[in-house]
Amino acid sequence: MTAPLVRLTGLTKHFPTPGGLVRAVEGVDLELHAGETLALVGESGSGKSTIGRLVLRLIEPTAGQVEIDGRDLGTLGAKDLRALRREMQIIFQDPYGSLNPRMTVGAMLAEPLRLHGLAKGRAVDAAVADLMRLVGLLPEQARRYPHEFSGGQRQRVGIARALAVEPRLIVCDEAVSALDVSIQAQIINLLVDLRRARGLAYLFISHDLAVVRHIADRVAVLYLGRVVELASAANLFATPRHPYTRALMSAIPATDPTTRHERTLLIGEPPSPINLPNGCAFHPRCPHAVERCRVETPVLTGDGHGTACHLWPALPAVPPLPAEHETSDRLKRLQARFQDQRPTAAE
Ligand code: ADP
Ligand code: MG
Numbered sequence: 001m002t003a004p005l006v007r008l009t010g011l012t013k014h015f016p017t018p019g020g021l022v023r024a025v026e027g028v029d030l031e032l033h034a035g036e037t038l039a040l041v042g043e044s045g046s047g048k049s050t051i052g053r054l055v056l057r058l059i060e061p062t063a064g065q066v067e068i069d070g071r072d073l074g075t076l077g078a079k080d081l082r083a084l085r086r087e088m089q090i091i092f093q094d095p096y097g098s099l100n101p102r103m104t105v106g107a108m109l110a111e112p113l114r115l116h117g118l119a120k121g122r123a124v125d126a127a128v129a130d131l132m133r134l135v136g137l138l139p140e141q142a143r144r145y146p147h148e149f150s151g152g153q154r155q156r157v158g159i160a161r162a163l164a165v166e167p168r169l170i171v172c173d174e175a176v177s178a179l180d181v182s183i184q185a186q187i188i189n190l191l192v193d194l195r196r197a198r199g200l201a202y203l204f205i206s207h208d209l210a211v212v213r214h215i216a217d218r219v220a221v222l223y224l225g226r227v228v229e230l231a232s233a234a235n236l237f238a239t240p241r242h243p244y245t246r247a248l249m250s251a252i253p254a255t256d257p258t259t260r261h262e263r264t265l266l267i268g269e270p271p272s273p274i275n276l277p278n279g280c281a282f283h284p285r286c287p288h289a290v291e292r293c294r295v296e297t298p299v300l301t302g303d304g305h306g307t308a309c310h311l312w313p314a315l316p317a318v319p320p321l322p323a324e325h326e327t328s329d330r331l332k333r334l335q336a337r338f339q340d341q342r343p344t345a346a347e
Contacts, residue, residue: 003070006032010064020274026225042222089162093174106142152183241307
């Protein structure tokens with residue numbers, strides 16, 4: 001069997017700070033296969049971006065391993081690491097922050113092509129035009145500067161820049177979170193199409209389950225640095241197991257008032273990652289917590305659909321989610337876009 005594109009084993013990252021040790025990521029085991037989209041979901045501060053940065057080796061793990069194609073990043077020399085990095089790109093929430101305001105978009109796309117010897121001389125302009133078209137922009141827009149584009153178009157530029165070096169993996173860190181719902185759907189459609197056309201894999205980071213549903217093959221739900229649920233997107237949305245996942249799902253806005261009372265709301269903020277609660281870190285916010293949850297940390301168990309909860313499967317069944325959520329305006333609008341629209345430059 002071939003090794004997965006990405007394998008995380010016992011991945012741990014602690015940040016020493018004046019206030020104490022921040023346990024950002026704690027013993028995460030995950031695999032991402034070529035051509036697959038794995039979503040990392042969780043509230044702000046759950047460790048999603050830290051995992052993304054560890055995968056790209058922008059930061060070193062405190063413990064554990066990141067393997068790419070079965071090669072441990074920690075044992076690679078600078079030259080091998082640089083070669084591997086080209087295959088792993090990242091796009092951010094705010095492409096404006098990562099685009100040079102004084103460079104035209106064309107110059108920005110030409111840079112990596114030249115740097116990596118992917119195009120030379122006049123072929124550079126043609127390659128830039130191809131990239132522009134690939135992401136639904138017009139080749140002549142390459143003469144413009146970032147501020148002349150809309151938010152959605154800037155995200156397209158960010159995607160084009162990531163694609164310039166022909167990566168196999170793109171880490172999308174809240175890549176659509178700042179965009180309007182209709183534009184979100186267009187960018188997600190674009191990512192889905194590109195994945196197919198280019199055989200890409202995505203590590204898709206988002207705090208928004210409604211968005212994840214439309215792009216992910218599998219979903220890892222994170223709570224304070226640990227994976228608390230890991231399942232195919234279909235299974236996760238049909239039968240969420242962990243109380244935290246269920247609470248996140250009830251936070252997806254629903255419009256039908258008759259289903260309101262069935263919603264578990266997520267009360268309060270997550271505890272500080274400096275003073276993690278003993279036992280299950282979610283127990284102070286969990287409506288089902290018992291004594292065992294206060295003392296014993298649950299491990300992720302269950303082949304195919306893993307959950308780190310002492311109480312599952314004894315938890316009360318949840319009403320089937322799709323019916324409720326399909327009626328939310330937000331999702332309806334998203335779905336309409338998904339069915340009717342292919343990405344275009346017009347926004
Ligand atoms: P997410 O992306 O899920 O919002 P992050 O991975 O950014 O979460 O952060 C996880 C935790 O680690 C947070 O508590 C955050 O404050 C902390 N953290 C992230 N980077 C650093 C850093 N460089 N120094 C100290 N703490 C950090
Ligand atoms: Mg983040």
